[in-house]
Amino acid sequence: MELLAAIGRxxxxxxxxxxxxxxxxxxxxxxxxFVSLVAHELKNPLxxxxxxxxxxxxxxxPHDDGLRRPLRVIAExxxxxxxxxxxxxxxxxxxxxxxxxxxxxxxxxxxxxxxVDQQQVQTAFHRLEVKIIPPLPPIVADKMRIxxxxxxxxxxxxxxxxxxxxxxxxxxxxxxDDGRWPAHVCHLAxxxxxxxxxxxxxxxxxxxxxxxxxVFGRFFRAEKTIEEQIPGAGLGLSICAxxxxxxxxxxxxxxxxxxxxxxxxxxxxQETGEGG
Numbered sequence: 498m499e500l501l502a503a504i505g506r507x508x509x510x511x512x513x514x515x516x517x518x519x520x521x522x523x524x525x526x527x528x529x530x531f532v533s534l535v536a537h538e539l540k541n542p543l544x545x546x547x548x549x550x551x552x553x554x555x556x557x558x559p560h561d562d563g564l565r566r567p568l569r570v571i572a573e574x575x576x577x578x579x580x581x582x583x584x585x586x587x588x589x590x591x592x593x594x595x596x597x598x599x600x601x602x603x604x605x606x607x608x609x610x611x612x613v614d615q616q617q618v619q620t621a622f623h624r625l626e627v628k629i630i631p632p633l634p635p636i637v638a639d640k641m642r643i644x645x646x647x648x649x650x651x652x653x654x655x656x657x658x659x660x661x662x663x664x665x666x667x668x669x670x671x672x673x674d675d676g677r678w679p680a681h682v683c684h685l686a687x688x689x690x691x692x693x694x695x696x697x698x699x700x701x702x703x704x705x706x707x708x709x710x711x712v713f714g715r716f717f718r719a720e721k722t723i724e725e726q727i728p729g730a731g732l733g734l735s736i737c738a739x740x741x742x743x744x745x746x747x748x749x750x751x752x753x754x755x756x757x758x759x760x761x762x763x764x765x766x767q768e769t770g771e772g773g
Contacts, residue, residue: 539582546575584732588715591739598639598743602767605633605693608640609668612647622661625651630669634691634766642740643764649733650697650760657758658701667696671763682749691766692747698759704752712750713738737762 550571557564590596606629617625654664671677671694673686686692704712708719715735741748741762752758 539578543575543579543582546571547579550575581732584736587736588732588739591736591743596739596743598642600637600639603636603638603640603643605636605643605668605695605764606631608644609647609666609695612644612651613666616648616651616655620655623655623658624663626663626665628665628667630667632670633668634670634693636693636764637767638744638764643744646737646740646762647695647697649737650762653733653760654697654699654701654758658699660701662700664700665696665698667698669694670766679749679751682747685747686763688745689765692763693766694761694763696759696761698757700757703754703756704750704758705754709750709752713748734760 550568553564554568557568587596609629610627613625613627617623651664651666658664671686671692673688673690673692675686677694678686704719708717711717712719713734715732717735737760738748741764744764746762746764748760748762750758750760
């Protein structure tokens, strides 16, 4: 009887845990569906706002200077909302396992230069300097998604460097036993012999040591960025992390408060014969 009672207690605990697990899965699924629904519903009014903004801009007359700034603010804020919607949709796809990748051989050096050129146009106060050490190892990846990671990291570097200055983008090959791997990442580098590593270094606000483990978490915003009233939803870096992880890569940050940050990611080199 004692044995049966003990088995019953274990079974009851297991059933209770299973019920909690199923409830957690249901809540997670409902949250994903809600986020996806809200994001999709926001896209239609945003598209309408942008459409009317374009019509109003085309109808501006040379002496309508008082309307130009309000229209520019509408465009900037609508684009900001649109990016937030896309970020929410991406996270929803990741959680639901529906994030599809179109993996092909990618010319990483060219992708970096194209992305930097796009970002440089958006800032007149920062100098973006590219340093690529050839030869970079070949990689197989989704070009659009890796471009999205680069855009997010560059946009962050610009946003969190209020005093202008230079932002350096470096790319080179690292081997598994390279001494440049940070201590908390080097044990993971042994997964592959060769890696393509991209670093984005700024000289901006920097990140406090207590915040470093949390920077890739969803909706996390460091106290310093809130104090400086820098806008953001805290989703960009978490999406970068998700996109790099689904590529089998690594992502990390090194930073000193008040001196700047270096965000880096590593993608495994294409193995011989991979990609057909």
